[in-house]
Amino acid sequence: MAKVIIYPTNSLILSDLVQRFGHTPIAMMEKIKEKVTTVGVDSPPMNITAEEPKHGLKYAAVEVPAGVRGRMALVGPMIEQADAGIIVGESPMAFGCMGCARTNELTKYLIRSREMPLLELEFPHSDDEGQEFVYKIAEFLKTLPDGEEATE
Amino acid sequence: MAEGNEDVITKLVVTSSDSVLPIDAAMRIYESSTDIVIKETCFGTMVTGPRESVNKVVKEIVDLDKNHIFVKERGFPPGDDRRCRASRGGGSRPGFYFLKEEAMMLPMIGNALDKYDKHVPLKEVERKKKYEVKELQDLIESTQ
Numbered sequence: 544m545a546k547v548i549i550y551p552t553n554s555l556i557l558s559d560l561v562q563r564f565g566h567t568p569i570a571m572m573e574k575i576k577e578k579v580t581t582v583g584v585d586s587p588p589m590n591i592t593a594e595e596p597k598h599g600l601k602y603a604a605v606e607v608p609a610g611v612r613g614r615m616a617l618v619g620p621m622i623e624q625a626d627a628g629i630i631v632g633e634s635p636m637a638f639g640c641m642g643c644a645r646t647n648e649l650t651k652y653l654i655r656s657r658e659m660p661l662l663e664l665e666f667p668h669s670d671d672e673g674q675e676f677v678y679k680i681a682e683f684l685k686t687l688p689d690g691e692e693a694t695e
Numbered sequence: 696m697a698e699g700n701e702d703v704i705t706k707l708v709v710t711s712s713d714s715v716l717p718i719d720a721a722m723r724i725y726e727s728s729t730d731i732v733i734k735e736t737c738f739g740t741m742v743t744g745p746r747e748s749v750n751k752v753v754k755e756i757v758d759l760d761k762n763h764i765f766v767k768e769r770g771f772p773p774g775d776d777r778r779c780r781a782s783r784g785g786g787s788r789p790g791f792y793f794l795k796e797e798a799m800m801l802p803m804i805g806n807a808l809d810k811y812d813k814h815v816p817l818k819e820v821e822r823k824k825k826y827e828v829k830e831l832q833d834l835i836e837s838t839q
Contacts, residue, residue, distance in 0.1 A: 553790065555709060555797045556804055558767040563808075575770025576704070579777070634793075666800070671820045673803035674810055678817050 545687040548625035548654060550647075551634050552618060560677070561629070564684035569625050574617045603649060614646040619653070627687050628654045629680060633665040660687060704746050705769040706753050709739035709794075711801035712763035720756045720764070727752050734773035738794055741773040762808035765801055 544566045549557035552571040561568035578590045591613060599612025602619040622628075630651055655661065662683040667673040710717045721740050724733045731744030731752060742749050757764045771778045778788045826834065 551793070553793065555707070555765055555767045555794060556800065559765040560804075562766070570768065572768045572770045576768070579771055579775070580703070667803060669820075670803055670806060671818050672822075673800070674807040674815075675817060675820050677804060677807035677811055681811055 544689050545626040546624055547684070547687070548621055548628045550628070550630040550651060550654060552621070552650070554631070557629055557631060557680075560680050561684065564681055565689055566627075566684055566687060569621045571617065571621075574621065578617075602653065608645070610643060611646045611649065614643055615649065618646065618650050622650070622653045622657065625654070625657070625659065627660040627683075628657070628662070629683070630654060630661065630663045631666055632663065702746050703744065703772075704749055705741055705743045705772050706749055707739050707741055707767050707769045708753060708756055709765045709767075709798055709801065710760075710763070711765065711798070711805055712760040715760045715764065720759065723756055723759065724752050727755060732773065738791065738798060741769060743772055762812065763801070763805040765804075 546567045546569050547561045548569040549561060551557070554570070558568040558570045558572075581590065595616040596609040596612040598616035599607075599609075599614070599619065602615040603612050660683070662679065664676055664679060667676040708720055710720050717735065717740060721733060721735050724731070724740065724742060731742055731748050733743070734741045742752060744752075753766055757766060773779075774781075776782045778790075780786055780788050
């Protein structure tokens with residue numbers, strides 16, 4: 544099965560659809576889990592340390608705010624390990640870990656920059672759009688290789 | 696100790712079904728396994744436990760109405776002080792707003808999945824599109 548990065552990275556619908564059609568979603572929740580449940584806290588309560596903005600330097604320049612670089616320390620490695628991507632625009636809400644517009648721009652840019660299969664859509668607003676949304680995602684996921692060749 | 700923690704996951708089960716109520720899903724979890732913890736919330740049921748047990752139970756619940764029950768992994772364990780509103784003095788927990796917006800779309804997504812399973816052909820959807828520069832220019836000039 545292929546590793547598919549989803550944007551918004553914490554989306555319930557996308558995470559479910561990717562898993563439903565037999566692939567592995569790369570979502571923010573897993574990364575957050577690693578952070579908040581790892582024993583040996585350096586910086587409670589979230590375990591975000593001064594190291595994160597340094598890791599983020601790989602993806603954003605030093606002039607970029609530390610918040611963006613800190614987020615990219617989580618999102619950047621997710622993009623690197625992806626075999627494919629689904630970007631859904633017109634997100635109705637982007638709160639929590641999705642709350643930084645500049646990080647979101649950079650995330651989308653980096654996903655598009657990778658040479659990998661990519662599907663870009665918008666969140667649906669009506670039943671017909673919902674049907675098109677699901678059909679496109681399903682067909683896209685079916686085109687992805689689902690064996691070892693995708694994930695080595 | 697860290698190894699033990701790695702194996703424990705939390706999944707969020709959101710029900711948007713006409714035939715399966717959230718309490719049905721919760722009851723199914725209660726009766727299925729002893730080594731998992733569940734928490735019923737206003738936005739779904741959280742299931743925590745060893746990865747294999749959670750995946751097995753979640754699959755059982757999803758099979759009740761597979762196109763209308765949605766699952767995602769959650770980072771924080773249930774009732775975590777850093778997220779639970781009981782210990783933060785009220786208000787929605789961070790991340791709830793997006794989940795709520797998506798939960799409102801779930802009936803639409805569920806119906807679409809039903810149609811996909813039945814191979815209902817896709818309808819042509821007309822979308823509002825932005826004016827091209829030339830069209831906009833013509834429009835402005837036509838009113839002068």
